[in-house]
Amino acid sequence: MTVFSRILVALAALGLIHFPASADPGDVDAAARGVVRVVLIDDSGGDAAPITHGSGFAVSPTMIVTNAHVIREALVDDTLKIGIVPSEGPGTDGGGTFAITVAVSPRNDLALLRITDGSLRLPPLTLAGGVDDSMSMGEVSAVGYPMNVDLAQGLEIRDIFRAQPPVKSRGFLSGERPSRQFDTILHTAPIARGNSGGPLLDGCGRVLGVNSFGADSNGSDAEFYFAVSLRELLPFLRENGVEPSVNALPCTSIDELNAAERARFDQQRAEAQARIEARAAELREKRDAAQLQAQIEILDARDNAMAAAMILLLLGIGAGYTAGQLRAGMGEKPENQTRAIIAAGVAGAALIGASLVWITRPSYSDIEERVAVLMGEVESPDTDAGGSQENTSGDGTLICTLVPERSRITGSRTNDVEFDWAANGCVNERTQYGMVNGEWTRVLVPSSEAAVSVSRYDPETRTYRTDRYLLSQKDMEAAREARGKYNPPACGVTDAARVLGEQQAALIAMLPDRPNERLVYSCESKKAGGIGGALGAAFDEEFGTEE
Structure with a gap:
């Protein structure tokens, strides 16, 4: 891999550049469910006979967009009817349905049809909301019913009454430019006679335009094709009471979403690990400080208790000695008997107190308990155990x-x-x-x-x-x-x-x-x-x- 290629891969991984996503076959197939064959039928002789056909697509369950030139003959000849053959459904048994014209705009080659048979409801296509600079050179798909494919398959004219999946072709956007007095999109997805009125789709299966005509290549130049842009289609639909589904969000593939979710999960895991390590370091520092403070407090308390025990011991010894002396001199002074009893009591209490202070003095094992208190690991008695808690279960x-x-x-x-x-x-x-x-x-x-x-x-x-x-x-x-x-x-x-x-x-x-x-x-x-x-x-x- 060249250095330049490595740089591109690195930038793409960082999200600093974005390569146009390839069209997802599943999205194109989903959009194709709403693409229909628009057939002009001669019903003057009693036996319906197809004259010609184009393509169209649903913008509501019963409304279909196509090109004005596809139905031009039906507008001037009342013996011609407009037939609709869906890609699946009722057409599979050889039937179809009919549509009437709602609106026609020859200026920008658009027509709106309404299905007259209430039993047929089509899945509407979503409009992409416009083409911007980010779509330059993006991959696109043309969907429709080209006549040359029918001929190559040996289909007879009556075979077009049977429901068949539309043909899909891929190419790239080549820009937007006004042509024939209306706004069009230039692209390279191959279309032929019969594709007229079919949709031009982006990578997410959303409509970018209505395929209309191709450039004259004279058999030697590169092939380019034109689709009526959404700048023409959206006003046309809204003027005729149709509010289509429009989605102008970026076209992101499921693979890109999955990769982003994995990156998001890895980032969250790394951030969580960093927080755990930072918390652990903070706790270690806090515990070290608590350990030192606990040692100082316990040792001070221990020393104070030992000093108090020694003072009480000395007091007890002194009082006991005094009591003994007083008892020895009781014959000389009778009042010494009372004093001896008091001194003996003081001696006994002091010795008992010294023993208790000595026994209850803090031990070295109390240091860890004191550390737990300083660290907040021992529940405070002031905690309101019966306090209300927020419901975090999400019920x-x-x-x-x-x-x-x-x-x-x-x-x-x-x-x-x-x-x-x-x-x-x-x-x-x-x-x-x-x-x-x-x-x-x-x-x-x-x-x-x-x-x-x-x-x-x-x-x-x-x-x-x-x-x-x-x-x-x-x-x-x-x-x-x-x-x-x-x-x-x-x-x-x-x-x-x-x-x-x-x-x-x-x-x-x-x-x-x-x-x-x-x-x-x-x-x-x-x-x-x-x-x-x-x-x-x-x-x-x-x-x-x-x-």
């Missing part, structure tokens, strides 16, 4: 705020959410968490949305993480079937969390290796108010409910 209603730098979001909402938590993982019969690989885990398999959410909660750090998998219709049917094979045990049942965890593990094993989205939240207890278990459904509303 109850929590308010969770998204942590963008730890998340990967391609289409989900980023607003705060609330949910209820119980220490045993069982809030109520409807909201339960199982224990999977040491983590509190809940799997949501909605009946309407084509996405599976795996949520994990860490009560110690109060971190809530949701991984979302955007699946094909076939994979969603398999996930729903697997979910239908088990029922969570009732709250309070022995090992309920373990049993539910084992049930969920089989479903989790069916999911792809990496999610399309990861939303990480930091949670805290709700201080005021409370509306009970109803808040437990907040995450269900955000990520879908099970049925």
